Amino acid sequence: MVSTALTHGEYHQLSEHLGRVVAPNPGPMTGAGTNTYVIAKDWQRGPVTLVDPGPAIAEHIDRLLDLFGNRLVRILVTHTHSDHSPAAARLVAETGATLIGATPAADAAYQDELFKADQELRDHERLDCDGVSVRAIHTPGHVNNHFCFLLEKDRILLTGDHLMNGSTVVIIPPAGVMKDYIESLRKLLDYDIHQLGPGHGELMDDPKAIVDWTIQHRLQREEKVIAKLGGMGPASLEELTPAVYDDVDSALHFMASMSLWAHLIKLETEGRARQNNEHWQLTP
Numbered sequence: 604m605v606s607t608a609l610t611h612g613e614y615h616q617l618s619e620h621l622g623r624v625v626a627p628n629p630g631p632m633t634g635a636g637t638n639t640y641v642i643a644k645d646w647q648r649g650p651v652t653l654v655d656p657g658p659a660i661a662e663h664i665d666r667l668l669d670l671f672g673n674r675l676v677r678i679l680v681t682h683t684h685s686d687h688s689p690a691a692a693r694l695v696a697e698t699g700a701t702l703i704g705a706t707p708a709a710d711a712a713y714q715d716e717l718f719k720a721d722q723e724l725r726d727h728e729r730l731d732c733d734g735v736s737v738r739a740i741h742t743p744g745h746v747n748n749h750f751c752f753l754l755e756k757d758r759i760l761l762t763g764d765h766l767m768n769g770s771t772v773v774i775i776p777p778a779g780v781m782k783d784y785i786e787s788l789r790k791l792l793d794y795d796i797h798q799l800g801p802g803h804g805e806l807m808d809d810p811k812a813i814v815d816w817t818i819q820h821r822l823q824r825e826e827k828v829i830a831k832l833g834g835m836g837p838a839s840l841e842e843l844t845p846a847v848y849d850d851v852d853s854a855l856h857f858m859a860s861m862s863l864w865a866h867l868i869k870l871e872t873e874g875r876a877r878q879n880n881e882h883w884q885l886t887p
């Protein structure tokens with residue numbers, strides 16, 4: 604296989620029907636940058652579908668238009684965070700491509716407020732991308748309007764931010780729900796998947812092992828939340844975060860505190876924890 608370095612703006616073919624261009628938005632939450640995936644059957648002349656066009660960065664949008672602008676017919680989005688969907692607006696305006704995704708609730712935080720799907724996704728629906736069969740799988744958790752896309756012949760699952768390569772996904776309540784996240788991980792085990800194509804980072808082999816590990820990692824973190832809550836007594840999110848995430852760089856603690864909040868809400872939903880005046884404790 605050719606080199607698939609995560610270099611901004613370079614196009615890489617990943618499989619028979621899948622390619623990738625990385626957006627120039629590297630960072631602690633985005634790794635090397637957002638992966639914009641490209642789906643086509645006839646790479647020389649045929650119609651092209653993009654998955655996650657990326658952030659509204661002119662350099663990235665210009666590159667996508669140079670490469671595929673005259674053949675772009677369809678844009679899919681896994682979800683509508685600012686690093687995944689905002690480039691769609693200009694691409695649609697310049698090409699007339701059909702925008703397919705799940706429009707976020709009007710009051711949703713941290714979402715692409717301009718996003719409005721031409722076609723709303725339904726769970727398990729099969730999309731015919733000009734001869735490439737793509738299965739849309741609703742995977743709420745990271746956010747409630749998140750979908751993964753399975754290229755059924757290549758057996759590659761485009762995971763958006765449901766699974767990343769090299770870092771743990773942040774769950775930000777209320778649109779992010781930890782209980783849903785873990786259930787959406789288990790849901791992937793029902794599908795025939797050979798590789799994962801994350802929204803950030805390289806393709807990943809052995810999907811089942813990655814999904815199992817990720818579920819275990821979340822449940823172990825939950826056990827640590829319970830242990831620290833038991834030891835500390837009533838504690839605020841700010842007090843709990845450094846205790847529960849003592850293995851994580853403190854520069855990432857604010858984002859970690861969002862996932863901690865999501866864990867606490869899960870425990871509250873299950874009757875195992877409760878809060879009073881923004882202090883959390885275990886249910887006696």
Ligand SMILES: [Zn+2]
Nearest residue numbers: 682684745764
């Ligand atoms: Zn996201």
